[in-house]
Structure formats: C-alpha cells, structure tokens
Amino acid sequence: MKDEHSKPTASQNPARELLWTIEHHFRGWTCSQCEWKEAVPTLLNDPDAKTAFDRLAIAKFRKHNCADHAIRLPSSGAESFTARIRKLVSKGFKPKDAVELVVQEVSIEYAGDHTAVAQAQDEGEDFLRRLRSGLI
C-alpha cells in the first residue's frame, strides 16, 4: 500500500467523494468534484463481477486527478436512491432498514411505478453488497 497522503499536490481535493450515479444515459461511479466517471458495463449482473468492477472503479477514482477533468456542474437531476440510503445510514439507520425505508418511500412517491421501485431495490441490494464486501 503506498501512502498517497505523503505526496499532496495542489490539485488534490480532499473533499472529493466517489458517488454512485444513475442518470438516463449513465449508470456508474462519478466524482463529486469533476466530470470523472466510470460507467458500469450494462451486462454486469453477477454480484462477484459487480464487486470486482466496484473495486477497479474505486482504484481508478483514487488515482484520477480532478484537475485533468472538467469541473462538475451542479446536477439538475434527482439524487440517486443510493444517495438517499447513505443519508439515512449517516443519520444512524441500520443499512438494511435504510434500504427498506427508501424502497417504501419510493413506492409511495412514484405511486406504484414498478421501474422506479425495482431500481430502488436494485440500488439497495448493490449498497448492501458493497457494504458486505467492505467497499464502502
């Protein structure tokens, strides 16, 4: 393990965060500070393969230099369900309860829109899987 903190550079932003992002044409990891992104392969369904992809994306995220990318503009889209789950967990909810709560909220908010509910469930499962794998 190399210690990245020993070589700080002016362009490094300690406040940057790896975000799970789902938009109309994109699904994958993004940086909170710049336009760096790593799209998840669309055919990735196997949990182990997903975890391997996440590991790789996290490693790439740590290595990227925000200065090499355009500055991220504030997103006009709604925050991902994952972001909502994370918020609840940071407030002290157990991860599993947070996932259930967000799925319940989504099924009310989207009034039975099965696609939205399925996506919330999907993101919830991914969230718990990453937690179990020690990725987040």
Ligand SMILES: [Zn+2]
């Ligand atoms: Zn960045």
